[in-house]
Structures are given as structure tokens and as C-alpha cells.
Amino acid sequence: MYNTNGRPLRPARTAWEGKGFVTETLRQTRTGRAQIRFFRVYHGAPSAGRGLGEPGHCAATGRVTMEPMDKGLRGWGREFGDRTIMHVDMDAFFAQVEVLDHPEYAGKPVIVGALPESGRGVVSTCNYIARRFGVHSAMPITRAAKLCPHAIFLRPRMARYEEISARIFEVLTGFSPLVEPLSIDEAFLDMTGCEHFYRSAREMGQAVKSAIYEATHLTASVGIAPNKFLAKLASDSEKPDGLVILKISDVDRFLLPLPVRALWGVGPKTAERLQSAGLRTVADIRARSVAELTQLMGDSLGTHIWLLAHGQDDRAVVPDTEAKSIGRETTFETDIPDGPALRAHLARLVASVGLRLRKAGRYARTVTVKIRYPDFETHTKSKTLSTPTRDDDTLYREASALLDAFRLRRPLRLLGVYVSHLQQYVQPSLFGQPEENRLTEVVDAINEKLGRRVVRRGREL
Numbered sequence: 001m002y003n004t005n006g007r008p009l010r011p012a013r014t015a016w017e018g019k020g021f022v023t024e025t026l027r028q029t030r031t032g033r034a035q036i037r038f039f040r041v042y043h044g045a046p047s048a049g050r051g052l053g054e055p056g057h058c059a060a061t062g063r064v065t066m067e068p069m070d071k072g073l074r075g076w077g078r079e080f081g082d083r084t085i086m087h088v089d090m091d092a093f094f095a096q097v098e099v100l101d102h103p104e105y106a107g108k109p110v111i112v113g114a115l116p117e118s119g120r121g122v123v124s125t126c127n128y129i130a131r132r133f134g135v136h137s138a139m140p141i142t143r144a145a146k147l148c149p150h151a152i153f154l155r156p157r158m159a160r161y162e163e164i165s166a167r168i169f170e171v172l173t174g175f176s177p178l179v180e181p182l183s184i185d186e187a188f189l190d191m192t193g194c195e196h197f198y199r200s201a202r203e204m205g206q207a208v209k210s211a212i213y214e215a216t217h218l219t220a221s222v223g224i225a226p227n228k229f230l231a232k233l234a235s236d237s238e239k240p241d242g243l244v245i246l247k248i249s250d251v252d253r254f255l256l257p258l259p260v261r262a263l264w265g266v267g268p269k270t271a272e273r274l275q276s277a278g279l280r281t282v283a284d285i286r287a288r289s290v291a292e293l294t295q296l297m298g299d300s301l302g303t304h305i306w307l308l309a310h311g312q313d314d315r316a317v318v319p320d321t322e323a324k325s326i327g328r329e330t331t332f333e334t335d336i337p338d339g340p341a342l343r344a345h346l347a348r349l350v351a352s353v354g355l356r357l358r359k360a361g362r363y364a365r366t367v368t369v370k371i372r373y374p375d376f377e378t379h380t381k382s383k384t385l386s387t388p389t390r391d392d393d394t395l396y397r398e399a400s401a402l403l404d405a406f407r408l409r410r411p412l413r414l415l416g417v418y419v420s421h422l423q424q425y426v427q428p429s430l431f432g433q434p435e436e437n438r439l440t441e442v443v444d445a446i447n448e449k450l451g452r453r454v455v456r457r458g459r460e461l
């Protein structure tokens with residue numbers, strides 16, 4: 001038994017090595033006295049759908065000694081079979097954030113989405129108090145207003161939800177290097193090999209829930225199971241603030257009574273077809289052979305349903321390593337009006353973003369400039385280019401034109417530059433390849449060699 005549950009000291013790091021990759025997590029032990037460096041070795045690329053290989057070895061520093069993985073460090077993890085998969089889903093996410101930001105809403109029904117007076121639009125989500133009145137996501141707002149007229153109706157504040165979502169994902173990446181985001185409030189984690197940090201699956205789930213709560217003051221529901229399909233079913237089954245553990249030995253008891261609609265990919269139409277063949281529950285499907293099912297539903301759907309009904313799902317957890325945007329912003333110590341000093345800041349931001357873009361081997365189609373006034377009023381302006389670029393001069397020209405377009409009349413508290421719509425290749429077009437700026441290449445090469453951005457453009461000074 002290792003006294004090794006604990007808070008991650010830094011997010012897991014991943015490094016490619018030869019035929020596979022190694023992940024490293026650094027954690028503080030529960031007693032706080034030792035740090036554990038924990039390695040997992042995988043064979044093949046995670047994105048190739050073979051995320052899992054044989055565990056490699058663990059190494060420890062400090063007072064805790066660790067045995068190699070192959071001596072059975074997965075411990076209770078083996079009750080889940082080859083893999084331990086976790087699904088995390090925030091409860092009534094938008095509504096919970098609204099109650100967090102407006103404590104006076106606590107204990108009241110809160111519905112986020114369109115406003116009833118607009119007469120159209122739908123509910124994005126509502127808190128669990130409003131759900132008792134029958135309100136749910138995607139319901140017309142006028143119907144929600146009839147069911148729960150005394151509710152607090154709010155428009156969504158996406159920027160705020162995204163900010164909190166980023167914090168949640170930061171917490172999650174401290175628990176596993178393999179985090180696959182499914183939506184703004186939901187993710188799969190492959191926890192295989194991390195089991196020995198916890199005395200039980202329950203303790204592992206509780207650690208993730210507590211870390212999310214500590215970082216955001218919001219509750220999440222968690223499911224832990226042998227695969228993605230079961231983990232998601234588990235986390236959905238005891239919302240809100242749930243924690244459901246499905247070991248291999250629990251799966252049948254849990255799965256068999258469920259209606260066929262619970263099977264991933266079975267929509268209303270498929271469910272109808274299954275029902276007309278007398279298949280109402282997962283147990284009904286279990287009673288049939290795979291041949292009977294493929295005859296009924298076709299080869300691919302039939303096999304899929306049969307496998308799920310047997311609790312089988314071998315989809316890998318695929319981390320989302322592809323950045324969707326690259327950006328940098330800076331808050332000034334004293335507010336800066338438009339002029340040479342502000343433009344020099346813009347040039348520095350562009351240089352930093354451009355460098356990261358080139359390092360990522362990407363071209364960007366969209367450039368965005370963000371500004372914030374001292375009273376926190378915040379605006380962005382974007383431009384999408386006809387040819388993607390990763391050249392600093394082009395990026396600076398576009399960013400500068402965007403900044404002009406704000407017609408700043410007041411000093412700024414914050415300035416930011418973002419690029420998005422990133423792509424790896426540029427389609428050869430009538431207008432030729434995007435200009436690769438020779439100067440940018442040389443500057444990058446020198447800076448790379450010196451390890452710092454020593455060489456800069458005059459406009460940054």
C-alpha cells in the first residue's frame with residue numbers, strides 16, 4: 001500500500017521517445033513529505049487510437065519507494081480490466097456558474113437561454129431546481145416560462161463559461177496526460193496506471209471532484225468504468241454531484257435493465273426498430289446472438305449494438321493536443337493611450353504569437369485583436385485573410401489595421417493578439433504560395449540558437 005494519493009504538483013508532461021511516448025506526472029504524497037515522479041510508457045501515437053501500451057516503470061524521489069509497474073501497481077485498477085476510464089461532466093453547467101456569480105439566485109430556479117419576452121428561442125440549460133418543474137435543455141423558452149413562471153431567466157455569458165471551462169481542464173490535465181474534451185463542460189480521462197495514487201476508485205473520483213470544486217466552487221459528476229461508454233453512463237446516472245464506480249463485476253447489474261436508448265448511438269429511430277423486434281432493454285439484446293442482430297440492423301450497427309450491450313467499447317481516449325488558437329495578451333501596469341508605446345506592445349505580442357505559430361508548424365487564417373478599457377469594457381475585432389499566414393510582418397500589418405479600426409479614444413488597460421483557424425497546409429492557389437518571409441526565418445533561427453528572443457524588429461522597441 002502506498003500512501004501516495006495527492007495533489008498533482010504540475011500537470012502531466014508528455015514527451016515523444018522513439019516508438020512511443022512517455023508521460024510524467026509529479027505529485028505530492030498525502031503526507032506532504034515526498035514527491036513522486038510517475039512515468040507511463042506508451043507504444044505508438046496516442047492519436048493512432050492505440051493510446052494504451054504496457055506501463056513502463058515508475059520512479060520516486062523522496063521517502064516513498066515505488067515498485068515497477070509490472071509488479072502490479074495498478075492494484076484495484078485491475079478490477080476494471082485493461083483500462084480505467086473516467087468521465088467528468090459538470091452539473092447544470094451554465095446555470096451553476098450563474099448561481100456562483102449571483103449568490104442571491106441560490107435556492108431559486110434558474111433558466112439560461114433565450115428570454116421569455118422574446119417569444120422565441122430555447123433553453124440552453126437550467127439548474128436542478130428548475131428541472132423539477134419539467135424544464136430541460138432545448139425546450140422552447142415560452143414553454144419553460146409556462147412550466148416555471150417564477151424562474152430567473154438569463155441570457156448565456158459564453159466568455160465567462162469558457163473562462164471557467166479552461167480552469168476545469170487545467171485541473172483535469174493535472175490528473176492524467178490523456179484528457180479528451182467532449183464539450184465545454186465534459187471530458188474523458190484515461191486513468192490507467194494512475195490507480196496507485198489512490199486507495200480506491202472512489203477516492204480517485206473524489207480527488208478529481210474536490211480539485212474541480214476547489215478551483216471553481218462548482219460541482220461535477222464523475223463516472224469510473226472499464227471504457228468510455230460505461231464511464232459516461234455512470235457519470236450521468238447519479239447527477240448532480242454524483243460519483244458512480246462500475247467495476248467489471250458491477251457492469252451487468254447496471255447495464256442489463258437499461259432501455260436500449262442508453263446504448264451510445266441508438267437514437268429514437270434505431271430504438272423504434274429494436275422495439276418492434278421485441279428488444280426493449282439491454283438484457284433483451286443480450287439474449288440475442290450477434291448474427292441475429294446484424295441480420296436485423298445490418299453488419300456495422302448490429303455489431304456495434306451487440307458489443308455495447310455486452311459492455312464492450314474499445315475507443316481510446318484521444319487527447320486534444322491541437323491548439324485551436326494561439327494568443328497572447330498583456331495587462332499594462334498603467335493604462336496606455338494609442339501611440340508609439342502601444343504599437344510597440346502590439347509588435348511584441350505579434351512577435352510572440354508568430355513565433356509560437358511557426359513552432360507549431362501552422363498557418364493562421366484569422367487575426368484577432370482584443371482591447372480592454374480601464375473600466376473593464378472589453379472588445380475584440382477579427383479579420384479573416386484570403387491566404388493563411390505565419391509571417392510576422394503580415395500579422396503585424398493586419399493587427400495594426402484592426403487596432404486602428406477601434407479608433408481608441410481612451411487609454412487601454414489590456415491589449416491582446418490572437419490567431420485562429422489554424423491549418424497545417426496552405427492550398428496552392430491562383431495567387432501562389434503564401435509569402436515565406438526570409439527575414440522572419442533568419443530571426444527565428446538566430447533566436448532559437450541563442451535560446452531567447454534576442455533579435456527583435458525595430459517596431460518592438
Ligand code: DCP
Binds near residue numbers: 124183
Ligand atoms: N447546452 C446548450 N444547449 C443544449 C445543451 C447544452 O446550450 N441543448 C449548454 C448548456 C449546458 C452546457 O452546454 O450547461 C453543458 O451541457 P450538458 O449537456 O452537460 O448539460 P448541463 O451541464 O447543463 O447539465 P447536466 O447536469 O445534465 O450535465
Ligand code: MG
Binds near residue numbers: 090185
Ligand atoms: Mg454537464
